[in-house]
Amino acid sequence: MKRMSWFNTVSITLGFVFLYLPMVILVVYSFNASKLVTVWAGFSTKWYVELMGNEAFLDAAWVTVKVAVLSSTLATVLGTMAAYVLVRAGRFHGRTLFSGMIYAPLVMPEVITGLSLLLLFIGIGLDRGIFTIILAHTTFAMCYVSVVVSSRLVSFDRALEEAALDLGCTQFQAFRLVTLPIIAPAVISGWLLAFTLSLDDLVIASFTAGPSATTLPIKIFSAVRLGVSPEINALSTIMIGIVTVGVISASLISKRASLRQQAEEQAAVRT
Template sequence: MRKPSWFNVVSLTLGFAFLYIPMIILVIYSFNESKLVAVWGGFSTKWYGELMQNEAFLDAAWVTLKVGVISSTIATVLGTMAAFVLVRAGRFRGRTLFSGMIYAPLVMPEVITGLSLLLLFIAVGMDRGVATIVLAHATFSMCYVSVVVSSRMASFDESLEEAALDLGCTPWDAFKSVTLPIIAPAVASGWLLAFTLSLDDLVIASFTAGPSATTLPIKIYSSVRLGVSPEINALSTLIIGLVTIGVLVASITSKRAIQKQKRDELLAVH
């Protein structure tokens, strides 16, 4: 095994330090007794209690979760259908335009996407709220789902589906019983990616949100403009904790799945 050079070690150390030291400082100051963010006044968890009683943040978090679940589900269905057409439909009239429209949101500036959707909602007379945010998030995140699912379907062995059809399955039964279980990890990955993009979005949501629907990123941004409060540090720490737990669970699950697959292969050989 090749020994890493000092340049690589220093570069990685500086990169990780630049990324994670601010997060560590934020977590530490979320337990600060003082109202002043930059002045340590002793250890306390009172700001977590204050956060749990803050109706504005709780309502924004509920709106964010609701929008994320609904929009990612819609985006997964539409993105999977688009991927199926791109991979299985072959050459058809308008394919280049169709694929271009699918991939355009990947490189389109979010400001342009948000402004165009705002003008659309105004033109059709649709009041801005949870529904408009859901439609906006589903619109720009479905292309990510399409890319993930289409990459999996491109390597899919179609002979398995053909065998199911030869055994008497209808095309829908073959898709439901053979194709969908095989591409299910890619579909789940696309859903998680769309959900993450929805939770993280600020620009598009700021164009399409109304007074009755404020997402958590918008609420945090508007609060930070008036000054960083210890409650925001506590909220950020909770988010970091949830993300860390999710990454650990995903890593452990993936590791166990790989170990199980290796054991099954060894048993099959013997």
């Protein structure tokens, strides 16, 4: 194992330089005083100040957050239901179609998902806006949630649920008191995944957004098409910062929770 270590060190180092250097450059140059993004002209935070005064971006950011919170919550509820159906409901008519509709959106190119939803919304005469983006995001995110949750449902011991039922729980109580706490980590990571997918999405939002609602990715995309701009660098830096803090604290919390659960299980075994 140790013999290849120089090779391993080199490939890990180069790999991480490749993954992280572009973002480091982006962050560094967001503090550049010059309007020319590629020429360093001293430290400045003026692009952040300018960004804070840019109403259009702030509005778009607000729309994006609203869409992401609502669609990921809805997607988590629907996706958890779908996962429960896939793993626990046994056989029913149209089960194959159901699981097909869960997995197909995962591999469907975004341009097709976006196009087909837009044609539906036009077909039924639904005005495009925040509401249609939420419907679209919920639909594709619920499939991701159900995959995450069902992998957890498959691995847990069904006897626990049966014990709760034997002890007089109703089916719903058994779900709420036994199943849900056990699958909670998967439900939470499903929600986080749905949330980031929604924040991130450009293509589906472009198809389903109307003139009344613009999300941040749509705004960034139209600005970026014209070339690199220091304001977008500042915006990107803020977004990278939020994600980094979020992911690191989420992983710390889940690590602590799993340690606590282990300790509790050990204590329960001992008594």
